[in-house]
Amino acid sequence: MSQTYAIQTLNAISPIGLQRLDRDVFDIGTDIAQPRGILLRSADLHSAEIPESLYAVARAGAGTNNIPVDAMAARGIPVFNTPGANANAVKELVIAGMLLAARNLYHAADYTRGLVAERSLTGADLDQQVEAGKKQFAGYELPGRTLGVIGLGAIGVLVANAAQSLGLRVLGYDPAITVERAWQLSPNIEQVTSVEELFARSDMITLHVPLIEATKGLVDAERIATMPAGGVVLNFARGGVVDEAAVLEALDSGHLHAYVNDFPSEAGSVHPKVIALPHLGASTGEAEDNCAVMAADQLSDYLLHGNIRNS
Ligand code: MLT
Numbered sequence: 001m002s003q004t005y006a007i008q009t010l011n012a013i014s015p016i017g018l019q020r021l022d023r024d025v026f027d028i029g030t031d032i033a034q035p036r037g038i039l040l041r042s043a044d045l046h047s048a049e050i051p052e053s054l055y056a057v058a059r060a061g062a063g064t065n066n067i068p069v070d071a072m073a074a075r076g077i078p079v080f081n082t083p084g085a086n087a088n089a090v091k092e093l094v095i096a097g098m099l100l101a102a103r104n105l106y107h108a109a110d111y112t113r114g115l116v117a118e119r120s121l122t123g124a125d126l127d128q129q130v131e132a133g134k135k136q137f138a139g140y141e142l143p144g145r146t147l148g149v150i151g152l153g154a155i156g157v158l159v160a161n162a163a164q165s166l167g168l169r170v171l172g173y174d175p176a177i178t179v180e181r182a183w184q185l186s187p188n189i190e191q192v193t194s195v196e197e198l199f200a201r202s203d204m205i206t207l208h209v210p211l212i213e214a215t216k217g218l219v220d221a222e223r224i225a226t227m228p229a230g231g232v233v234l235n236f237a238r239g240g241v242v243d244e245a246a247v248l249e250a251l252d253s254g255h256l257h258a259y260v261n262d263f264p265s266e267a268g269s270v271h272p273k274v275i276a277l278p279h280l281g282a283s284t285g286e287a288e289d290n291c292a293v294m295a296a297d298q299l300s301d302y303l304l305h306g307n308i309r310n311s
Helices: 069-074 087-102 105-118 123-136 154-165 179-185 195-201 221-226 244-253 266-270 285-305
Strands: 005-009 026-029 037-040 056-059 146-150 169-173 204-207 231-235 256-261 274-276
Touching: 005 285, 037 285, 056 285, 087 105, 087 154, 087 204, 087 231, 087 256, 087 274, 087 285, 105 123, 146 154, 146 195, 154 169, 169 195, 195 221, 221 244, 244 256, 244 266, 256 266, 266 274
Parallel strands: 005 026, 005 037, 037 056, 146 169, 146 204, 204 231, 231 256, 256 274
Antiparallel strands: none
């Protein structure tokens, strides 16, 4: 008789991923007490007890900062993640965020809703306010502007390529890869050798790095001050990569034009120049399916065969 492996799911995992796990071999559920494997998305394991029975954890997502990776490693428990599986979804949202900011779409949509819903304007009154809105929310175009991409992993490279196709000049910074590798991944990207240079030369900056000691508060007051006036910061990485107080101050002074933030906080979410999103970067059906499939495959390959594909 074959052995059954218990897998605990701590978040809703896309069914297409769960279907990869043969039900004759895997017992899957949310209420499993002694799991051999854990499959999760955003559940925070930092204060959870690590069950004695646990052999492996798989996250349907790229970041692993909701998992105590060091504690798991000390117990010999691999933590799998799914780099690249949601990269296209994030890339599309970064491009959308750049356009939202450049064309003031977020405020313009609020303005129009306000005219019709709150002020009940119709006919000539509405036309007049529409004309006023056209002037107030006039934006700028992307070609010829410079985008700085910090982190040239799966997402950063897709963003760099998409931005180039929109006519942006792209600077990249990633101390972990060589200039040759960056060139192979994204021809025409100009890789700079210091984060300071990237800030000083970028009209827009987008972050694609994990939250680790070296990246905490990477976007700070000093670096923001060196950006050309009217800059935009896009954060689809993690909240802690940005010193939010410094960003809010730069938005207030007018030095920054907008902050597109996928990790809203109390102060940041209500600021009129912040476009705050509820961690939507990877939230498409396609990305959720891709992540679930990759995470489930890695987990089953390890539990059944001891293979480590990526951890
Ligand atoms: C990631 O790390 O890839 C994202 O946080 C995934 C998610 O939205 O759950």
